[in-house]
Amino acid sequence: MTDGVSAAIVVVGLWVMAIPLILIKLQQKAERKSGQAARGDPALSGDKSGLEGYRGKVESLSVRPNAGKCLIRGEVWDFVCRENLEIGDLVNVDQVVGMKVYVSKLV
CATH class of the missing domain: 1.20.1070 (Rhopdopsin 7-helix transmembrane proteins)
Structure with missing residues (x-):
């Protein structure tokens, strides 16, 4: 026991x-x-691409003037911006979500 x-x-x-x-x-x-x-x-x-802080150039616009395609590090990315952009504008990558970058316009 x-x-x-x-x-x-x-x-x-x-x-x-x-x-x-x-x-x-x-x-x-x-x-x-x-x-x-x-x-x-x-x-x-969340930024597995390492793109945050990089600069890019608007290559084309979609129907909306604040979205389209931009060139960053030689890669074409879908982007969204709070401001309206034009082709050739320079942008800064603020955030990457999936395959889309959220950018702000460089002045």
Whole structure:
């Protein structure tokens, strides 16, 4: 009988020690991820392309004068801008969402 009680105490003791260790590891992992995102790690901040901050040139406009195609680093991207643009205008990449860039007009 005492062997069964001793075994149960050991098992419960191991669980009592393991649960805080698991929680600490999970918290450390979350802190590392949030720290990388705060530092601008492209893999965690949403910009996997690394285009934010790059400049581009409007190549064509769609039906709306604030959307179309622009050339950034030699690549053609769909863009959206808050302002109306003209072909040849220079733009700055503010955000990348999927295959679309959100830009602002350079003055």
